[in-house]
Amino acid sequence: MIEVKNLEKSFVEGDSTRQVLFGINANFYDGKTNLIIGQSGSGKTVLVKNIVGLMTPDEGEILYDGRDITAMNKSQLKALRKEIGMLFQGSALFDSETVMGNVMFPLKMFSTMSREEQMERAQFCINRVNLAGSENKFPSELSGGMQKRAAIARAIALNPKYLFCDEPNSGLDPKTSIVIDELLSDITHEFGITTIINTHDMNSVMGIGENIIFINKGHLGWNGTKEEIYDQDNDDLNNFVYATDLFRDVRKYRLVHGYNRTRHTK
Amino acid sequence: MTWLYNVLNAFGEYCTFLWSVISIPEKWREFFKRYTNEISKLGLDSIPLILIVSLFIGALCTILIKLNINNPLLPRYSVGMATREIILLEFSSSILCLILSGKVGSNIASEIGTMRVTEQIDAIDIMGINSANFLVMPKITGLITIMPFLVIICMFTSLLGGYFVCVLTAIVDVDTYLYGIQTSFTPWYVWFALIKSLFFAFIISSVSAFNGYTVRGGSVEVGKASTRAVVVSNIMILFTDVLLTKIMLQ
Numbered sequence: 001m002i003e004v005k006n007l008e009k010s011f012v013e014g015d016s017t018r019q020v021l022f023g024i025n026a027n028f029y030d031g032k033t034n035l036i037i038g039q040s041g042s043g044k045t046v047l048v049k050n051i052v053g054l055m056t057p058d059e060g061e062i063l064y065d066g067r068d069i070t071a072m073n074k075s076q077l078k079a080l081r082k083e084i085g086m087l088f089q090g091s092a093l094f095d096s097e098t099v100m101g102n103v104m105f106p107l108k109m110f111s112t113m114s115r116e117e118q119m120e121r122a123q124f125c126i127n128r129v130n131l132a133g134s135e136n137k138f139p140s141e142l143s144g145g146m147q148k149r150a151a152i153a154r155a156i157a158l159n160p161k162y163l164f165c166d167e168p169n170s171g172l173d174p175k176t177s178i179v180i181d182e183l184l185s186d187i188t189h190e191f192g193i194t195t196i197i198n199t200h201d202m203n204s205v206m207g208i209g210e211n212i213i214f215i216n217k218g219h220l221g222w223n224g225t226k227e228e229i230y231d232q233d234n235d236d237l238n239n240f241v242y243a244t245d246l247f248r249d250v251r252k253y254r255l256v257h258g259y260n261r262t263r264h265t266k
Numbered sequence: 267m268t269w270l271y272n273v274l275n276a277f278g279e280y281c282t283f284l285w286s287v288i289s290i291p292e293k294w295r296e297f298f299k300r301y302t303n304e305i306s307k308l309g310l311d312s313i314p315l316i317l318i319v320s321l322f323i324g325a326l327c328t329i330l331i332k333l334n335i336n337n338p339l340l341p342r343y344s345v346g347m348a349t350r351e352i353i354l355l356e357f358s359s360s361i362l363c364l365i366l367s368g369k370v371g372s373n374i375a376s377e378i379g380t381m382r383v384t385e386q387i388d389a390i391d392i393m394g395i396n397s398a399n400f401l402v403m404p405k406i407t408g409l410i411t412i413m414p415f416l417v418i419i420c421m422f423t424s425l426l427g428g429y430f431v432c433v434l435t436a437i438v439d440v441d442t443y444l445y446g447i448q449t450s451f452t453p454w455y456v457w458f459a460l461i462k463s464l465f466f467a468f469i470i471s472s473v474s475a476f477n478g479y480t481v482r483g484g485s486v487e488v489g490k491a492s493t494r495a496v497v498v499s500n501i502m503i504l505f506t507d508v509l510l511t512k513i514m515l516q
Contacts, residue, residue, distance in 0.1 A: 108293070
């Protein structure tokens with residue numbers, strides 16, 4: 001489990017300081033898809049970057065199963081990072097490497113496996129994300145969805161305990177978004193990973209969200225499950241959730257029929 | 267005084283960057299793979315450009331020196347001798363590195379800059395790898411390794427350019443030219459050029475990598491970083507050139 005306690009972060013801009021996160025407290029649970037939601041510019045990405053250690057918080061603690069990342073020295077941080085996989089918004093695949101090369105990369109750098117075992121593991125990850133047949137393709141030859149899947153395969157290559165995903169559905173069509181969401185959800189449950197997904201896609205929230213953290217203007221706006229999110233007396237949350245006609249219709253439908261969706265339907 | 271603050275700030279960041287670059291590689295095997303790849307990409311791929319530029323500059327030097335040395339008191343072989351001195355002392359190291367900083371420097375800055383803006387560097391960092399060391403160390407060591415060989419190729423080709431001019435135009439008798447390039451030869455000048463080139467290789471690779479690594483923003487910023495890398499490398503090469511010439515030749 002990852003616990004965030006009283007996290008604060010600000011940036012110096014010229015002569016002034018702009019505070020982005022204000023005393024965030026949140027828990028991210030093992031084997032669950034934990035979603036951080038909020039409007040663009042609300043501080044979601046800054047929160048994730050602080051949690052993974054790409055940024056240093058001004059105040060607060062970030063505990064990975066009790067280990068505070070903010071108090072770690074370089075070697076401890078390095079060891080922890082081997083337990084972390086990350087899926088970036090733009091996939092961040094290495095242009096000069098094929099899909100196989102990208103998935104093999106963390107294995108070559110950190111595993112003690114033989115080359116044959118590394119290939120076997122990489123192939124397993126590629127197959128797991130349904131990319132078999134694209135092993136020798138370069139990222140530029142892949143569609144957006146395939147790039148995301150390749151990036152997921154690379155992220156899970158070392159069997160991470162924690163998986164972070166920054167806007168995994170950005171730039172994808174609704175159907176491919178569902179495929180990526182379900183893949184992330186399946187991997188989370190299959191391998192018991194603590195998955196943290198940073199998104200503003202309400203379809204993802206309602207499809208795979210098990211623990212939802214709503215960030216509003218740098219503050220923790222709400223925390224709960226997707227079953228609870230529809231019926232909250234929280235204006236900021238409702239403005240975000242019911243921003244589209246589709247979800248306003250869903251609300252009306254629920255009021256009439258009491259329908260509760262648990263997962264995307266294919 | 268803001269410019270001074272900015273210069274000192276950038277220099278401080280450059281030193282911090284070098285501190286993270288200079289460390290033991292995560293995996294030696296991976297390092298050597300990248301190192302040989304960089305030697306090929308930065309060095310061997312530059313040979314055609316070096317051959318063309320050197321050949322023409324050598325030819326031009328010979329023609330221009332001949333045109334400007336019309337004093338009957340000066341021996342005819344002084345054309346070859348002056349051409350050799352110009353090539354050994356300045357062209358084969360300093361001017362060559364100024365040319366290479368355009369090709370190699372912009373290549374390094376744009377490659378690393380693109381990796382930065384597409385989050386590829388963040389992806390390396392998140393895996394617990396020192397990205398500065400992983401990406402930049404092979405480039406610096408690779409260019410330093412190959413640069414002396416490029417300088418030797420440049421020296422040879424430039425003198426060959428002068429030779430071809432003599433053969434094709436008879437501006438100077440070939441034997442006189444060959445006698446000139448051997449007369450009063452100081453071997454130390456070759457070493458001087460080779461030593462200088464090591465410093466210049468370090469400047470080109472590290473300054474360009476720094477400019478790429480610290481890019482913030484998008485593709486426009488990558489372009490700006492690439493230009494800045496070439497400009498700053500050139501200024502530093504010229505400054506170091508003056509300094510090393512003063513120290514090593516006087």
